[in-house]
Amino acid sequence: MQVDAVVLDIDGVLVDVADSYRRAIVESIEHVYGDTVDRAAIQQFKDAGGFNNDWELTYAAALYVLATQYGLDRDIESFTDMIAATGGGLDAAETVVVNAVGPAERERIYDAWDTDRLREVFQQLYLGSDLYRDLEGGEPDMDTEGSINDEPKLVDPEALARLQRNFDVGVLTGRPAAEADIALDRVGLDVPEDHRFTMDDWDEGKPHPRALTTLAERFGADAVAFAGDTLDDVRTAGNAAEADPDRTYYGVGVLTGGLTGESGREKYERAGADLVIDSINDLPGKLD
Numbered sequence: 705m706q707v708d709a710v711v712l713d714i715d716g717v718l719v720d721v722a723d724s725y726r727r728a729i730v731e732s733i734e735h736v737y738g739d740t741v742d743r744a745a746i747q748q749f750k751d752a753g754g755f756n757n758d759w760e761l762t763y764a765a766a767l768y769v770l771a772t773q774y775g776l777d778r779d780i781e782s783f784t785d786m787i788a789a790t791g792g793g794l795d796a797a798e799t800v801v802v803n804a805v806g807p808a809e810r811e812r813i814y815d816a817w818d819t820d821r822l823r824e825v826f827q828q829l830y831l832g833s834d835l836y837r838d839l840e841g842g843e844p845d846m847d848t849e850g851s852i853n854d855e856p857k858l859v860d861p862e863a864l865a866r867l868q869r870n871f872d873v874g875v876l877t878g879r880p881a882a883e884a885d886i887a888l889d890r891v892g893l894d895v896p897e898d899h900r901f902t903m904d905d906w907d908e909g910k911p912h913p914r915a916l917t918t919l920a921e922r923f924g925a926d927a928v929a930f931a932g933d934t935l936d937d938v939r940t941a942g943n944a945a946e947a948d949p950d951r952t953y954y955g956v957g958v959l960t961g962g963l964t965g966e967s968g969r970e971k972y973e974r975a976g977a978d979l980v981i982d983s984i985n986d987l988p989g990k991l992d
Contacts, residue, residue, distance in 0.1 A: 705927075705929060705954050705978065705979060705990060705991055706927060706991075707871065707925070707927040707928055707929045707952075707954065707991060708871065708872060708923065708924075708925035708926055708927055708928070709871055709872040709873070709874065709919070709920065709923040709925040709927075709928045709929075710867050710871045710872070710873050710874070710928070710929050710930075710931065710987070710991070711873075711874040711875065711876050711916060711919055711928060711929070711930045711931070712873065712874070712875055712876070712893075712930075712931050712932075712984070713875075713876060713877055713930075713931060713932035713933060713934075713937055713958075714875065714877040714879055714884060714887050714888070715877065715878070715879065715887075715933065715961065716858075716932075716933030716934070716958065716960055716961020716962065717858065717859070717931055717932060717933050717958050717960065717961065717984050718857070718858055718859045718887060718888075718891045718893065718984065719855040719856065719857055719858055719887050719890060719891060720855060720856045720857075720858055720960065721855060721961075722743075723851060723854040723855075724830060724851040724852055724853075724854050724855045725758050725830065725851075726743055726746050726758075726962075727743075727829075727851050727854075728758075728762075728826050728829045728830040728851055729746055729758060729761060729762045729765060729826070730742070730743055730746070731829050732762055732766075732822055732825045732826040732829060733762065733765055733766045733769055733822070735825050735829075736766065736818065736821055736822055736825055737766060737769055737770065737816075739769050739773070740765070740769060741765045741768065741769065741780060745765065745780045745784075746761065746765070746962065747962035747963070748780055748781060748784040749761050749764060749765060749784055749787070750934050750935070750936070750962055751784070751788070751934075751935055751963075751971065752784040752785070752787040752788040752792050752796075753787075753788055753791075753792030753793065753911070753935065753936055753939070754787075754791070754792030754793025754794070754795075754796065754909075754936070755792070755793060755794075755936075756878040756909040756910040756911075756934075756936055757878055757903065757909060758826075758878070759819075759822075759823050759826060760793065760794040762822050762823075762826055763794055763797075763817075763819045763822060764787070764793075764794050764797035766817065766819075766822055767797055767798065767801055767813070767817055768780065768783055768797070768801075770813045770816050770817055771801045771804070771805060771809075771813055774805060774809040774812050774813050775805050775806070775809045776801065776804050776805055777804075778804065783797075783800060786800045787800055801813065824845075825846070827839075827840055828844045828845075828846045828848050828850075829846075829848055829850070829851060830850060830851055830852055831848075831850045831852055831883075832848050832849045832850020832851075832852065832853070833846070833847055833848055833849075833850070834850075835850055835852065836848075836850075839880075839882050839883075852883070852886065855887065855890065857890060857891050858960050858983065858984060858985075859891050859893075859984050859985060860985050861892055862985075863984065863985040863987070863988055864891065864892065864893055866988035866992065867987065867988055867991075870988070870991070870992060871991070872899070872923040872925065873893075873895065873899070874895060874899040874900055874901075874919045874922075874923065875888065875893070875895050875899070875900035875901070875902075876900070876901045876910070876915050876916060876919065876930065876932075876940075877900070877901070877902055877903075878902075878903055878909060878910065879902055879903060880902060880903045880904055881902040881903070881904040881905070884900070884902045898922055899919065899922065899923075900919075901915035901918070901919065910932075910934075910936045910937060910939070910940045911936040911937075911939035911940040911942075911943050912940070912943065913940060913943040913944035913946070913947045913948070914947075915940075916928070916930055916940055916941065916944040916953065917944050917947055917948045917951075920944070920948065920951050920953070925951065926951055926952065927951065927952040927953075927954070928941075928944075928951065928952070928953050928954070929953075929954040929956050929979075929987070929991065930944075930953065930954070930955055930956065931956040931957075931958055931981075931984060931987060932955075932956070932957070932958065932961075933957070933958050933959075933960065933961025933962065933963065934961065934962070934963070935957075935963075935971060935972070935975040937955065937957070938955035938956075938957055938972055938975045938976055938977045939955070939975060939976070940955070941953045941954060941955030941956075941978075942955060942975075942976050954978040954979065955975075955976060955977050955978050955979075956977065956978065956979045956980070956981060956987065957969075957972030957975075957977040957979070957980045957981070958980075958981055958982075958983065958984055959980065959981065959982050959983070960982070960983055960984070968980075
């Protein structure tokens, strides 16, 4: 692979979010509804596609929990398979529930489904009370330290230095901009604003190709490698190649997020990954 630019995801690539974002998903649903999904289910939602936004994944998992309380007779694997078959994402999760329960049960589920409260709790658990005040502009109703402080670095400074020395480097993440800044500061990656896309910069989300093709255009790159930790990251590169045939796009799957080991490698390859690496620290050696 010979490229001019490298675009990096943050979660599961630069920092480990198993005990931050993913923990917040599980604990938010538990806090609001007294029942929740296990952490393995989070990856099943991710694999279904369309859940680049962890708030929306939280809403979908909460919807599943509520639906099982009101007559939905599907295990989590079957539920997420149906989401994938329906197009992925939160809209597909709602469609699956609507088609699986009766009108009376549907009304009870939607009466209980409080996405605003789920987001409030999620942000308090993730950010902690002090950052919640700063970034959300409101007063928390929970006293929390915040799991944002539990995000070990996955990238070595030497690997980042090699990438920045040899290529244009951009960032494409589903994080809000302020939370992306915190993670990038933690790993020591300084990226100009016009070389990154966050949740605040585009509506479509991955696997839509617009953010990736826009970064390629800004770099003036003929070939771009995009490294991420989900199947939607790989699909983003594939969609960019279709949308922008004058450039070459490579999808790189990294095995430090929810997809790990041989099973993760096989899922990436089935999704069309051009390269699968154990760690983002391996990427410079594959490109140099």
